[in-house]
Amino acid sequence: MTSNAINFEGSQVEIGQGNAVTVDEGADTFDEISEVKSTDGPGGDTTIFDVTHSQSTAKEKRAGTKDEGGFNVVANYIPGDTGQQSCQTARTNRQLRNVKVTLSDGTVFDFKAFCRRFQVTSGIDQAYDANIDFEISGDVTVTPA
Secondary structure, three states: OOOOOOOOOOOEEEEEEEEOOOOOHHHOOEEEOOOEEEEEEEEEEEEEEEOOOOOOOOOOEEEEEEEEEEEEEEEEOOOOOHHHHHHHHHHHHOOEEEEEEEOOOOOEEEEEEEEEEEEEEOOOOOOOEEEEEEEEEEEEEEEOO
16 A cells, blocks of 8 residues: 655745734745755643542543644754744744645644744854754644545
């Protein structure tokens, strides 16, 4: 049987130029984060809380509000890259931004996020990496290809 797996190559990560509090994703202009090497997310969890009471015969639980968590990007660090500069500006200004991830098959993940971290790292026999961590606020919309 042939696999339906989606290749990473050809995927794209973009950050909106406007503050997502005042700019709708559909009206935003996006900058691509160049030379992305890997991503992690989006993905999150849900808090579970205890509602056990005196008549319970076993622990009773409820699901709380979902938390879409974070989205992490590792890219080759390029100081003049517009997308990477936009991430740094968003972090410095504590701006909520629109983020769009397009997979190689055309599937799109849209969400609003804060850029929590922009860190440059490297080592012997390695290129410099830009490690970019986003914290998602609200829902993630997935539009299949």
